[in-house]
Amino acid sequence: MADSQIEDDVALETPAADVFIAPSVNPDLLFTGASYTHYSAVPHSLQPTPNPDAASSSEKTIPGPACALGVDEAGRGPVLGPMVYGLFYLPLPLSDPLLRTTHHFDDSKVLTPTVRSNLMEKLCTPDTDLYTQCGWAVDVMSARDIGANMMKPAGTYNLNAQAMDATIALIQGVYKRGVNVKEIYIDTIGNPATYQKKLERVFPTAKVTVAKKADSLYPCVSAASVCAKVTRDAALEVLFESYVKKGEGDGDEEMSGTAEAGQETWGSGYPSDSKTTGWLKRNMDPCFGWGAECRFSWGTAKDMLELKGMAAKVEWPVEEDDETSRLTDFFSAEKEQDGDELGTWFGRPVGVDVF
Template structure:
């Protein structure tokens, strides 16, 4: 059954960033504005790190930290604007339900309001919070530029599912490398849960792995991961949007941007093609040659179709292959050799006889 207009409006409103969204430490403005992808790991709580027994021999290996549950989820798979963000969250196994569900009421980020998501992320990053002292998290920010470039490779296409799988594996490996004792892994599926789970079990054989549909609603650590991913994407969208509203070709006498010259621009909303604010913004801000900036996924049908519209993008006519009027580029770099010519002898000219004199 298709979603009703009211349901679609509710979904868009929940996907739209809060006006005062918390500025998470996972935001790297410089990298976002250059269109680069990057990874951020929180500091591992000391209680989750391996410990050494003071009575043991100096050569004895340290004891592993408490067994932990780890969850992974993403935000922004479908938008045409902004990055896709993979979030990861881990904490001691016994705390997963009481701390996340009962105390702080984590849930799938799509059913939480933008303000609630922002507040939960702020608690997670506040040093005196029980979430900060007992949990860890990480995100992989996959830029729109890199997603599109990978999907549009002329050969060996790197599709979105493969990119997502590699991001998930890299995040989990990063937590293992930091010394956390991960025993259970829960992941919201990409495609077939069974196929995805078998591949991850080969990569991480020492952990119990569960891949399931709607894992962000079923497992608290996945819910928390979805909040980390969604709030990071929310702020990333705001940073990218601000780069547009602050653009101007004119400055005042002090070298500062003149407030009167800052263009007034309606919000681009959630970045989803179903959001009218997003598609309207794309139409108003398309460059006839370059389209949009690194915040746009050019591999998406929304962007492709818009660039194909008449009088929107500049038309480029490429020479047809095999056209007799077209000179191959290689002709400029290689000349046909004359028959019966001594290449070495004619390097500095041709030899002549006395008859010429």
């Protein structure tokens, strides 16, 4: 890829300078490295209504309008920050006119950072048409949890499996909130046909469509991509601020991640971004590497940690004891006769004549 193309891609992935901090951004959980989900309130117009003519308990409510639901992700490839799965739903008849014609939603990767931030702000502003007619949710998968799952010593929980579980859980959460979902559109993970068949088994009452470039083809997926991307953008800014404040508090310019000529952020978080790799090199702890914002399972982080002199190596001493020994061996009769301390910890055994 040409350098100019890389620069353009990085610019589109970098958060806006004044990115909108959506309600889906939880600083406390981000700082601890925890993953979490956030659901917007279900618009009143989409909620089920009581049925006064109900003949049975199963008919107590009348479903709300049939809705289209889209799911997309942001931040699959970065070494810094969370991967965010976004979900968006609205009445079927409004999908094209509201999202495409009125508000011009599109794949977040082709929208400028400022445009997608403004769209998210409108979605979260009471009394706007987006706020009153649409609902959304996100699953924020922290860098810490992504790395830990991918580096499990037994049974790796790969990124595709994590993404599939996040998608299913998000959709199930919308159903539990009473939304009448009839059509589901998802940007694919791997083979679209295989992914679609699995989701059809999980959600048999909805028409499921899984396709490549779904974020450009289906308006509800475009809107979901904006929710995911702006949440990730804002999360990156919040996480970076913790380093800025640390630098301001202890006078350590290097740890603050700032340059003398001004505030230079860690960029987009992608390995192809020179600002990201530069920040990682300047702010690596010699023992622990980085904080919960870094995906330690990524090659970029691994390579830096393994460079000679860049990180402390821990060597565990080899035990000289018999590896086949059991805990019960310490309590055996032989051990006790040898004066083993554990064997006589509670006193020596006595004969029945004592009683």
